[in-house]
Amino acid sequence: MESLVKLVGSNIKEIRKLKKLTQEELSEKCGLQTSYLAGVERGDRNITIQTLEKITEGLEEAPSNIFKFDTLNFDNKYFEKKELIMILQNLLADRSEAQVRLVLNIANEIFNTYEE
Numbered sequence: 001m002e003s004l005v006k007l008v009g010s011n012i013k014e015i016r017k018l019k020k021l022t023q024e025e026l027s028e029k030c031g032l033q034t035s036y037l038a039g040v041e042r043g044d045r046n047i048t049i050q051t052l053e054k055i056t057e058g059l060e061e062a063p064s065n066i067f068k069f070d071t072l073n074f075d076n077k078y079f080e081k082k083e084l085i086m087i088l089q090n091l092l093a094d095r096s097e098a099q100v101r102l103v104l105n106i107a108n109e110i111f112n113t114y115e116e
Contacts, residue, residue, distance in 0.1 A: 003086055005046050009043040021059075026055070070090065
């Protein structure tokens with residue numbers, strides 16, 4: 001569960017930045033304290049559905065977009081293996097079976113090359 005809280009918080013932050021909103025501006029739109037929103041974005045706060053609704057309304061985003069992790073920057077060391085697997089799973093979820101098999105084959109080729 002901690003991984004999902006962290007991913008959702010990071011995604012809220014990414015969406016906020018894409019919309020060129022500061023934490024203060026989004027907090028005001030949501031009726032939340034800035035320090036509370038900062039905790040949500042860091043993954044320190046396990047928010048309620050009501051709070052999630054306030055944030056999605058403030059961001060003017062569909063709630064489902066908060067759970068799409070394809071915009072996250074996963075190159076940094078912030079995410080652990082468990083979160084990276086969740087991001088990969090999310091990326092593959094809407095792909096065809098052929099595309100998933102292609103990614104699997106490519107991954108196997110890469111692993112086999114580096115293991116030699």
